[in-house]
Every structure is written in structure tokens, then in C-alpha cells.
Amino acid sequence: DAGVIQSPRHEVTEMGQEVTLRCKPISGHNSLFWYRQTMMRGLELLIYFNNNVPIDDSGMPEDRFSAKMPNASFSTLKIQPSEPRDSAVYFCASRPPRDRGNTEAFFGQGTRLTVV
Amino acid sequence: DAKTTQPNSMESNEEEPVHLPCNHSTISGTDYIHWYRQLPSQGPEYVIHGLTSNVNNRMASLAIAEDRKSSTLILHRATLRDAAVYYCILRLANAGGTSYGKLTFGQGTILTVHP
Numbered sequence: 001d002a003g004v005i006q007s008p009r010h011e012v013t014e015m016g017q018e019v020t021l022r023c024k025p026i027s028g029h030n031s032l033f034w035y036r037q038t039m040m041r042g043l044e045l046l047i048y049f050n051n052n053v054p055i056d057d058s059g060m061p062e063d064r065f066s067a068k069m070p071n072a073s074f075s076t077l078k079i080q081p082s083e084p085r086d087s088a089v090y091f092c093a094s095r096p097p098r099d100r101g102n103t104e105a106f107f108g109q110g111t112r113l114t115v116v
Numbered sequence: 117d118a119k120t121t122q123p124n125s126m127e128s129n130e131e132e133p134v135h136l137p138c139n140h141s142t143i144s145g146t147d148y149i150h151w152y153r154q155l156p157s158q159g160p161e162y163v164i165h166g167l168t169s170n171v172n173n174r175m176a177s178l179a180i181a182e183d184r185k186s187s188t189l190i191l192h193r194a195t196l197r198d199a200a201v202y203y204c205i206l207r208l209a210n211a212g213g214t215s216y217g218k219l220t221f222g223q224g225t226i227l228t229v230h231p
Contacts, residue, residue: 004159035221042222042223042224043154043160043203043221045218045219045221048218056218091159091160093159093160093219103148103165103207104162105160105219106161107159107160107161108159109158109159110158110159
């Protein structure tokens with residue numbers, strides 16, 4: 001398996017534009033996480049899906065952020081409109097079902113977002 | 117969520133053992149102790165986890181105090197490639213509720229390995 005795949009790897013956009021980050025989890029995994037990492041705030045959990053259903057979105061900073069998981073193999077994180085303070089590295093992670101015994105989460109390489 | 121406390125940074129020499137401590141005095145009986153690390157410019161990667169007993173794998177060992185209020189990640193022979201930020205995380209084991217399965221990262225310990 002190629003691991004968790006995120007696209008794009010880098011994104012530079014102008015303030016006010018819509019940004020969509022994409023994630024393909026590892027096949028067979030049923031949990032998916034979106035994180036944001038900045039120097040000031042570290043790694044923050046934004047939202048957590050289980051079986052394509054959002055379980056906890058309490059970390060989503062505001063209404064400008066939205067996340068979807070239309071099927072088990074794809075998720076998006078959208079920011080509309082984007083602001084300079086959204087600049088960060090965004091990570092997606094997936095984890096297999098609990099009954100498979102392995103509980104480790106696998107992270108993608110991240111998307112570095114710069115909003116100018 | 118139960119909180120963990122780690123030193124901001126630690127240093128080691130190559131090929132020496134490293135003991136990375138983590139305090140989790142408010143841990144509940146259903147919390148697993150997980151360790152992840154983040155190499156420069158990469159996403160976090162799983163290192164090891166445990167509940168009550170000490171654990172060993174190919175990457176490291178995890179020593180858990182008898183009262184479970186602290187744990188220590190042990191790298192037996194540090195290499196330059198082990199330079200990373202190490203995160204100690206508590207993960208709720210019980211099914212159900214919004215906290216189940218969440219991985220909440222703290223600030224971690226920056227490990228520097230000297231040649």
C-alpha cells in the first residue's frame with residue numbers, strides 16, 4: 001500500500017480564495033483524522049471520522065472550515081474563504097478497525113498551505 | 117482528556133541509550149499510552165503503545181510505572197535518524213463517545229542526537 005496520500009503537497013493561495021485539501025486513506029482503514037500543525041499551536045486535531053461519519057469536529061476552528069468523507073477512500077478539508085492565519089501544514093491520518101488489533105495511526109506527508 | 121507532560125527537549129549522543137519521560141498523573145484505567153515521533157518535514161509516525169505492562173518492539177521499549185502515572189520511552193541505541201519530536205499521548209480505549217480513538221498531541225520532546 002502506498003500509505004496515506006495527501007494532495008497537493010504544497011499550496012499557495014491568496015487571501016479570500018477557496019482551498020481544498022485532499023486525502024486518500026489506506027485501504028481498509030475506517031478512521032480518518034485531519035490535523036493542523038503550526039509552530040505556535042503544535043499539532044491540533046481538527047476533525048475525526050469513523051466509518052465515514054464525523055465523530056468529533058470540536059477542533060474545527062470556525063465555519064470557514066468544513067470536512068467531508070463521501071466514501072471510505074476519500075476525504076476533503078475545505079477552507080472558504082482562506083485567511084493568512086490558516087497558513088500551516090495540514091496532515092491527514094488513517095487507522096484500521098479496532099478489531100484488526102493494530103491501533104496505530106498512519107499519517108500522510110502533509111499539505112503545506114500558505115495564504116498570502 | 118487526560119493530559120501528558122514531557123520535557124521540552126533532551127539531548128543524547130549517538131549509540132547511547134535515551135530515556136524519554138512522560139507524566140500522565142490523571143490517566144484513567146481505560147487510557148492506552150501511545151508514543152509517536154515526528155521526523156523533520158514528515159508526518160508523525162507510530163513508535164509504540166501499552167496499557168499496563170512494559171512493551172518492546174523493533175523501534176523502542178516502553179516502561180510503564182506500576183501506578184501508570186508515568187511512562188518512559190527507551191531508545192536502546194540512539195542514531196542520528198532518531199532525532200525527532202517525540203509525543204506521548206493517551207488514547208481512550210473504551211468504545212463509544214466522541215473521545216474514543218482520538219489522538220490529541222501535546223508539545224512533545226525535541227530529541228537532539230549528537231554524533
